[in-house]
Amino acid sequence: MAMNNPQQAYANNSVNTASPGELTLMLYNGCIKFIRYAEKAMIENNIEQKNLHVQKAQAIIRELSITLKADTDLGKNMLALYEFMHERLVEANIKNDPAILKEVEEFVTEFRDTWKQVIQENRRIQQVGAGGRV
DSSP, X not given: OOOOOHHHHHHHHHHHHOOHHHHHHHHHHHHHHHHHHHHHXXXXXXXXXXXXXXXXXXXXXXXXXXXXOOSSHHHHHHHHHHHHHHHHHHHHHHHTOHHHHHHHHHHHHHHHHHHHHHHHHHHHHHHHHTTOOO
């Protein structure tokens, strides 16, 4: 089946060729995007779209939780934070509260920014290890 949408083809290729670290970064970015869409829908009183986007953000948080290696203290702490964020998303959806969405967005943004730094540092180390210049 040929794809007629070049943007969709590019997105599919990006996901298929991404490293596990880059996929995690994409999940964080997607979660932020859906939280912002949900907030906009709340403001516009579009309950259907709000619910849809909050549920998509929840699904991403669940995916991050499932793929987390929770056999270390850090992993256990991250799992607890993901569970907290998921519960807050449910609460935001029920209460129709954009402030709660902002709270979760701040957590996800901080995780995303930290994860991005980890990826950049790993690339730098790989370049040095391969004899590249930094």
